[in-house]
Amino acid sequence: MIAFPKFIRIQTSSQKHSRIATMEPSQLSCMDMKTSLDKAGIVHQDAALRQAAGQAFCNTSKFTLRDLRSRASQQQLRADFEAYLDGFSPNVQDILENFEFRNQIPRLSKADALGTLIEKLLDTSINLGPNPVLNADGSVKHPGLDNHAMGTIFEELVRRFNEENNEEAGEHWTPRDAVKLMAKLILLPVANEIESGTYLLYDGACGTGGMVTVAEETLQQIAAEHGKQVATHLYGQEINAETYAICKADLLLKGEGDAADNIVGGPEHSTLSNDAFPSREFDFMLSNPPYGKSWKSDLERMGGKDGIKDPRFVIEHAGDPEYSLLTRSSDGQMLFLANMLSKMKRSTKLGSRIAEVHNGSSLFTGDAGQGESNIRRWIIENDWLEAIVALPLNMFYNTGIATYIWVLTNRKPAHRKGRVQLIDATQWFKPLRKNLGKKNCELSEEDINRICETFLKFEETEQSKIFPNEAFGYWKVTVERPLRLKGIDANRAYTPKEIKALKETAERDETAPPVIKKIHKRGVEPDPLRGMFEAVLPAPSRSGASDLPPSP
Template sequence: MPQKKKTAAKGLEASLWDAATTLRSTMEPGEYKHIVLGLIFLKYVSDVFAVRHEELQRLVNDSQSDYFMPSPEAKQSVVEDRDEYTAQGVFWIPEGHRWEELRRQAKAKDKPIGVRINEAMAAIERENESLKGVLPKNYARQEVTSEMLGGLVDIFSREDLAAAEHVDLDVLGRVYEYFLGNFASGEGKRGGQYYTPRSVVALMVEMLEPYHGRVYDPACGSGGMFVQADKFVRAHGGTRNDISVFGQESVATTWRLAKMNLALRGIDANLGNEWGDSFHNDKHPDLRADFVIANPPFNDDDWRGERLRKDARWQYGTPPVGNANFAWMQHMLHHLSPVGTMATVLSNISLSSKQGGEGEIRKTLLEADLVECIVALPPQLFFGTPIPSCLWFLTKDKTGRKSRKRKGEVLFIDARRLGQMVSRRVKEFSKEDVALIADTYHAWRGTRDSEYADVPGFCAMASLTEIESRGHVLTPGRYVGSEEVEQDDEPVADKIARLTLEIRGGFKARAELQDEIVSGLDSLVVTE
């Protein structure tokens, strides 16, 4: 039964996507994305408001309720009391700007629907401090036609979506995430700048296990890391109040997407008062997080590192101006608590490069015994980039935690053979893949009942002495070796004789087939 529910939900998301894309016309996907996602957000906050509105209406109509009032006017004042909504974490939606009102007026001639939506977005921002400067207000542009907007309003007002919301209001959060992923896929490399594929995020979260504490992402994109962390906590019996979320994003439009994405999920996140560059405008200078999780830009050569040569964050070596990989890593370590653990996606060049002092930084990190695990990822996981990538897990507490102490050791996992193609260009991990990698990591750490054992071709533990002997290169393939193959007991002479017969038989069959084809051609009669 749960599988059927999942299939139905995915079918709804795909159906909504297909309907929405037919209205895009010639608009660029990157532009259309903000139009569509803004409307999904508006629909969601209006629907949550409507649920609370109906709840208050029932209360004031109940003569036994504390809300019972002597007059209809008094009752209505309770239903429209702003505090009755905000106290429950519900955004206040001013009258005249709610979804149903917009839907009824979508085709009215007195005012274009784009103007009405802009006014609704502006009104919601005025009434809700946390949304100021977040919502898109570009619906009245010439290229955003009334037909397009009216069609989108109709799509997001569909009865099947309303029925799904009646069962689970979070369905619009899933729709938002589904649309985000599809837009990112369509934008290729640009999409990868604001969206990390869900299966990669799921793997990182399952390995980190952020049950409670402060979670930080200095390159948070559209907020997917936080959404997955929230899912993890709730799946293990916790509540979203068990974690505190801190993030930062340098691109204004992406920062707004993240704010909406997290608001849809009911996640109270501190993403700073506005967007900003984590290197040059750190929004959380005093933060020391229990978990750091990030997918920063690969091999960024435009991070203006020449301005930060003497920065206090570079405790393990000054990163090169031409590549920000080890700048990101040290920025994360700077914000990591003394008992914290971090995970980051980096390009594979970080595992072996010696340019610009990167080899020395890697050596220093290893000698400080901060590196815990390296996972080699398969190709085609990320949108629009063929760059091979890996996961780094680092911790400042290898010897102090309750799990098995792994002082002076590093776990290597080669996951390049895992994952399945879900389109012609994109691969993703299955749940079984995620479980295999995460369980291996936790068994090695001693946080699982199962015992860890090296598996040739997949995982291996190496000491810092062995890593030093390999020049402090951390490419997993160098440590896990080759996959074991089944023993072949057939004598070599017998194998040669058997294969010779098979090959000769193939040649004979091909010759016979060729003779048949030639004979058939000769028998053809051409008539004038």
């Protein structure tokens, strides 16, 4: 699969309204500025050049794509096209590098297809840019392609080329209907509390950036409806090079250069082992982390389970200074949630609000004392979990498994304190006329509003159940009891081999004397052989006398 960067595509919209038309004068300005900076001996030129271009990126090459159509030979065309790419600013170079776009040029040139590609990029009948192409009368000739439309194209390409790769399930992209629901679930409850000011949004597995951009749009809309003016800063981290490149390109092309600089990505930038924002705290966070995907390579880079000291995953809780949130290496999805929880604002009125998509394993995987269970216990004992929403099956493009939205905040309103709402939205959907991969349904606006209304009302209904936090905890006790069997000689010690045979043939009797195991160390008294039996008991009330810790 050859993936062409969105940035290159975007230079081809149409006639006077196209990016190519506006790029040419900006290139002249950049070239003039570069000449002046070179003469002055200024080395760091990027900011000045972008300012001269009047946009978030620039190109100091003497070529435009339109110029390259006249090249007579493939050799000259390839050389000039590479020079054209070399003229872009460092932020675009980063995009090209993560697309590995230059690796495709020799293949295209050898196949005599580079000129054809450039013609396609200059085709006036299509618009792959974010802004609409207009007719002379101002009507829309070609609508713009927003982030989610580009994400849909990318996801469809990925699906077609990776249908048999089960490891990738849930990894790539979240459909727009699910994202809109997530954005509303974290923003509508505080719509009346949003003040004019600056808000930070974050996604630790940002993909093409759809979640933070939709959340930004929703926040701006809610603020405007309440007469407030808000500024937003978007932050994200993404390990997949191509999706990261799409995200960054999209922001650059919308003029959000600062936001593009706050998106960090590529194979060396795993959120789990290489946190790009260790000291940042965010107002609103959304994410769809990969589920069922191994994080063993991250674990090794971090020093193994015994060597990890990352304060996001080894914390102080319930009197334990090294309370571990480390999950099984075969599935790291809950660690993305722990990462977000570590970035909550603790000193603001609104605190932080989080929405994250998980599959069903996050609800029950992990025994008491293990990482997944510890994360759930940590969340519930801090009273951060507001609700879990069960989504319809087959909502996502490349997986048909059950998915759930977790909604969390460190500023629960009084009527929600100490309680968790479970919403069954599995039957609220609209069937698609044609399947998109495994996605055969979507949430209509009516469905989204119905889910949000159920969430905001916080009432018991057939689809909404409310439980106290204690209902999600339990006590796990190991009861040690001597092994007692009928016909045992109380004055004799038995060998391990004899005990094994007795277990298979003798009848248990709680009134019989304990079996004594024969040991072979002089001066050591025989001990009863103790069998281990697990018992799961209901959690007592917080005022109970037991000092054992509950484990959700």
